[in-house]
Amino acid sequence: MARTILTVDGLTKRFGGLTAVDAAHLTVPEGQITGVIGPNGAGKSTLFDCITGITAPDAGSVRLGETELVGRAPHAIAHAGVGRTFQTPRIFEGMTVRENMAFAAVAQTGESVVGALARPGAVAAEEAETDARVDELLAFLTLDPLATAYAGELSGGQRKLLELGRVLMLDPTVLLLDEPLAGVNPTLGATIVDRLEALRTDGRTIVLIEHDLELVMRLCDTVVVLHHGATLAAGPPSVIRADPQVIDAYLGRMET
Amino acid sequence: MAIVTGWVAFVVTVATIACIYGLLTIGLNLQFGFTGLLNFGHVAFFAAGAYTAAIVSMPPPGTVPGARYMIGLAVPMPAGLLLTLAAATLMGGVLAALIGVSAIRLESHYLAIATFALAGIFYDVLVNERWLTNGTFGMTQVPKPLRATLGADAWALAYLLFAAATLAVVYLLVGRLLEAPFGRVLRGVRESTAAAEMLGKDTDRIKLVAFSLGGAIAGLAGGVYAHYIGSVVTGQFVAGVTFTVWAALLLGGVASHRGAVVGAFILVAFQQSTRFITTAYDAAVAAFPDTLGVVLTALAAPLPGHPAFLPSVRFMIIGLLFILVIRFRPAGVLGDPQEVTVMGSEE
Numbered sequence: 001m002a003r004t005i006l007t008v009d010g011l012t013k014r015f016g017g018l019t020a021v022d023a024a025h026l027t028v029p030e031g032q033i034t035g036v037i038g039p040n041g042a043g044k045s046t047l048f049d050c051i052t053g054i055t056a057p058d059a060g061s062v063r064l065g066e067t068e069l070v071g072r073a074p075h076a077i078a079h080a081g082v083g084r085t086f087q088t089p090r091i092f093e094g095m096t097v098r099e100n101m102a103f104a105a106v107a108q109t110g111e112s113v114v115g116a117l118a119r120p121g122a123v124a125a126e127e128a129e130t131d132a133r134v135d136e137l138l139a140f141l142t143l144d145p146l147a148t149a150y151a152g153e154l155s156g157g158q159r160k161l162l163e164l165g166r167v168l169m170l171d172p173t174v175l176l177l178d179e180p181l182a183g184v185n186p187t188l189g190a191t192i193v194d195r196l197e198a199l200r201t202d203g204r205t206i207v208l209i210e211h212d213l214e215l216v217m218r219l220c221d222t223v224v225v226l227h228h229g230a231t232l233a234a235g236p237p238s239v240i241r242a243d244p245q246v247i248d249a250y251l252g253r254m255e256t
Numbered sequence: 257m258a259i260v261t262g263w264v265a266f267v268v269t270v271a272t273i274a275c276i277y278g279l280l281t282i283g284l285n286l287q288f289g290f291t292g293l294l295n296f297g298h299v300a301f302f303a304a305g306a307y308t309a310a311i312v313s314m315p316p317p318g319t320v321p322g323a324r325y326m327i328g329l330a331v332p333m334p335a336g337l338l339l340t341l342a343a344a345t346l347m348g349g350v351l352a353a354l355i356g357v358s359a360i361r362l363e364s365h366y367l368a369i370a371t372f373a374l375a376g377i378f379y380d381v382l383v384n385e386r387w388l389t390n391g392t393f394g395m396t397q398v399p400k401p402l403r404a405t406l407g408a409d410a411w412a413l414a415y416l417l418f419a420a421a422t423l424a425v426v427y428l429l430v431g432r433l434l435e436a437p438f439g440r441v442l443r444g445v446r447e448s449t450a451a452a453e454m455l456g457k458d459t460d461r462i463k464l465v466a467f468s469l470g471g472a473i474a475g476l477a478g479g480v481y482a483h484y485i486g487s488v489v490t491g492q493f494v495a496g497v498t499f500t501v502w503a504a505l506l507l508g509g510v511a512s513h514r515g516a517v518v519g520a521f522i523l524v525a526f527q528q529s530t531r532f533i534t535t536a537y538d539a540a541v542a543a544f545p546d547t548l549g550v551v552l553t554a555l556a557a558p559l560p561g562h563p564a565f566l567p568s569v570r571f572m573i574i575g576l577l578f579i580l581v582i583r584f585r586p587a588g589v590l591g592d593p594q595e596v597t598v599m600g601s602e603e
Contacts, residue, residue, distance in 0.1 A: 052454060078456035090451035092444050094595040103444045104455040108437045113465065116436035117429060123436055150594055170456055 002029035005205050006051075006082075006174050011060035013043075013050055013229075020046040022229035023060065026207075028174060028222075033196065033206045035220035035237075037213065039250055043229035044209045045087060048176050052084045053077045064173060079106070083172030087179045087209075089159040091166070093152030097143060100151050100162055101134040102127075104169035133169065140198075141165045142191055157188030164195070175199070177208040181215065193219060217241060225250060266528075268412050274524040275419035276481050280501045281508065281516040282423075282430055283473035289511035290439065291466040292446035294368035297355070297375025298501050301471040303382060303493035304351045305344035305478025310395040310488045311388070312340045320397050325390045334401035341422075341479040348475015349468045351378070356467040361460060375498065382490050394489030398482045419480055423517070426473060431513050442466055443511075443595075500527075507581055509591025518590055526577055530570035537566060 008026035012019065021043040028034050036044050049055035051062050053074040062069040069077050078084075092100050108130075109115035110123035138144040141161045146154065151162060160180055167175060180196070181189050196206060196219065210216050216223060217237040225232040225240060227249045233240055240246055280302060287293040311327045313336060314320070331339050359370040382389050389395065403411045433439060441462055445452045449459045482488050500523065508519020537556070541549040559565045587593040 054450065054453070073458070074450075074453035075456050075458045078454055084454050086451070086454075090448045090454075092447040092451070094447060095440070095443060099440055099443075102437070103440055103452075103457075105437070106456060110437035111441050113433060113438065113469065116433050116438040127437070152594065166455065 002031055004028065005030040005065060006207070007061075007063045008047070008051065009061045009063070011047065011050055011057050011062065013046055013055060013057050019229050021050060021057070024226065024229060025231045026224055026234070028205060028207055030205050031200065031203045032221035033200050033208065033219055035216040035223045036207060036209045036226060037211070037216055037223060037250065038226035038232075042226040044226055045178055046229075047226065048084060048178055048209065051077075051176065052082055078170060078172075081173030082176060083167035083170045083174070084176040085160070085163045085167055085178055085180065087182065089156075089163040091151045091154070091159050091162050093150065095151055096148050097138070097151055097154070097162055098131075098134055098147045100166055101137060101169055102130050104166045105130040105133070106170060137165045137168055141195060155185075155188075157184035157192070160184055160192060161188070161195075164192070168199075173205065175204060175206045177206060179209050179211065181210060181212060265409070265412065268416050270525055270528045271521075272412070272416045272419050272484060273528070274521045275416070275423045276477050276484070277501065277504055277520040277524050278423045278517040279426055279477035279480065280474050280497075281504045281520040282426060282513070283470040283477070284501050284505050285470075285511070285513065285516040286430060286442075286473070287467055287470035289505065289516070290434065290442040290446060291463060292364075293360070293463060293467055293470075294364055295371045295467070295470065296368045296495075296498060296502075297371035297373075297378075298470075298474055299493050299495060299497040300355075300371075300375035300378040301348040301352055301474035302478040302481070302497060303378065303488075304471075305348040305475030306482040306488045306493070307382065307389060307395070307478070308347040308475070309340040309344040309479035309482040310398045312336075312343045313399050313483070314395055314397055325395060326387050333399045337401045337483065340483070341476060344479025344482070345472045345476040348478060349472030351475070352471020353464065353468040355471075356464045360463045360467055372495070372498075375495065379490065379493060379495075382493065389488075389490075392490050394487055394491075396487040396489075398486050398488060400483055400486050403486075415484055419484070422476070422480055426476065427513070427517060430473070434513055503578070506588060507578070509585075509588025511595050512588060512590040512592060515588050515590030519588065522577075522589070526574055530573050533570050533573075534566050 004027045006026070006028035008024060011021055011024045013021040024043065024047055026047070036047065038044055046055060050057040051069065053069065053072055053076070057070060060070070064080055064082060067080055069080060069082070072080070092103065095103070105126070108126055109119055110126065116123060135144070138147055141164065143158065143161055143165060146158065151159070154162060164177070164180065180192055184192060193215065199206060208220070220237060222234065223237050223240040224234040225246050232249055233243045233246050280298065283301070284295060284298050287295045311325070312329050313331050313333065314325070315330050317326055355371065355374050359367055359374070362370055383392055400411065400415075402414065406414055441452070441457055445457065445459050445462050452459050485492070504519040504523040505516055506519070507523055508517065509515030537552060541552055556566060581589065585591070
């Protein structure tokens with residue numbers, strides 16, 4: 001049994017009268033792919049927003065290992081080891097693919113005014129390191145031919161890949177991917193799935209929101225079903241597929 | 257000969273003012289062009305720098321007849337110039353940091369309104385705190401370093417060189433910052449604060465640094481300006497200055513470091529040279545009374561309010577310049593369309 005790396009406990013978020021996330025529970029095993037499914041409006045993206053600090057939850061806790069994340073700023077949560085992509089990729093369109101990747105490099109001397117002006121040697125050395133890491137990741141994601149293209153010129157699927165690559169620059173403990181395959185053509189989709197599996201082989205922990213149930217059942221080790229903001233069921237795909245509650249709330253409706 | 261001297265003196269004056277506006281535009285470009293911070297109160301940092309330079313360098317209180325102020329440190333010139341400019345830079349930066357701490361989290365146009373209002377409040381402080389600033393009468397004995405030694409003409413030229421050197425140093429330093437990871441981070445924050453946060457960047461701090469740095473550069477511009485004009489008066493620091501700097505930035509090209517300086521020079525040159533429209537008109541009519549003079553008089557006669565209307569043609573020419581730039585170079589003279597089109601397209 002894999003160790004639990006991320007624990008969401010009793011997480012609640014209300015927007016006025018609407019409870020978007022309702023005492024949700026989630027345990028993410030290390031080194032596996034966990035799928036979060038549920039109908040539109042089930043609270044999946046809000047759950048990600050609460051975990052990553054974009055939205056402050058009203059109650060509950062999120063722990064990465066032993067570290068409590070609730071109450072921290074989003075950038076601090078990213079530093080703690082949670083990387084996240086968005087449903088609509090938020091790439092920097094006015095920057096090249098390479099610059100997008102390099103942006104995410106951590107702890108850069110050249111990001112401070114004093115470092116950039118007074119320590120050109122250290123900056124150059126770090127930039128060379130960043131470049132090497134960017135090259136490696138771009139090759140891994142098959143984006144290397146597009147390194148110097150403006151990100152604004154990329155297709156939907158390439159944007160998803162770039163956003164994935166950018167967050168990998170952080171070397172995150174847990175990757176939260178919000179619909180990594182939405183709006184991606186089948187060829188690129190297959191590449192993305194292949195890369196996600198490769199990341200798992202490398203020991204990465206991934207949590208993904210996805211609507212393609214067949215893919216979720218095939219790719220994920222654990223599936224969590226959200227319904228009206230609450231955790232309806234959680235378990236291996238085979239168990240979830242057979243869960244009458246899940247069939248009633250989600251799967252059944254899909255098949256009719 | 258006198259005419260040549262006159263023209264040279266005019267060019268020297270325009271170039272010096274253009275250098276000062278070049279500094280202001282570099283500061284605003286750092287804030288808006290590279291970080292996306294809509295600052296509509298830039299003049300406040302300029303004023304903060306100018307008044308600080310005046311307060312640090314003016315003679316002690318009581319020695320200037322009719323002027324009320326309390327500090328007047330009388331730093332000796334010319335060596336003290338570096339000190340007064342350092343103080344001006346610092347004060348511009350500190351004022352920007354203070355405004356930034358309260359307002360930097362505001363998104364786009366909310367920040368624009370907040371900075372505009374805070375600059376207005378700062379202006380009121382300059383007008384009303386007479387003990388410090390001598391109110392609307394201003395501080396009129398700001399030393400012009402080496403002015404007595406060099407004489408008027410040589411001093412004007414020397415000060416132009418000094419202003420140009422200051423602009424060059426700031427241009428190079430900021431250019432180096434923008435090419436470093438610092439610049440990359442600013443541009444990322446500009447495009448998507450949310451994405452930058454998700455990638456571990458403390459966007460509030462980054463925005464505050466960029467905003468303060470822009471304010472510090474405007475403060476330096478204020479210091480250079482105060483010692484050039486020799487006086488600081490509240491009337492010099494009205495909101496129009498902010499929008500002149502904006503115009504220079506848009507003209508040169510937002511998010512283009514070179515464009516900021518080029519825009520400032522084009523705008524100041526146009527603003528100043530079009531002052532002579534009436535002179536040029538009169539000269540043309542006088543020189544060719546039977547040909548060009550007839551045509552010009554015929555053209556000008558139907559204009560409303562003629563002949564007082566003529567000087568206003570200046571603003572029409574500046575307006576025309578903007579229309580031409582927006583029509584043919586919407587990203588500015590040196591702007592990169594790829595970079596400019598994405599500005600403000602997110603969130």
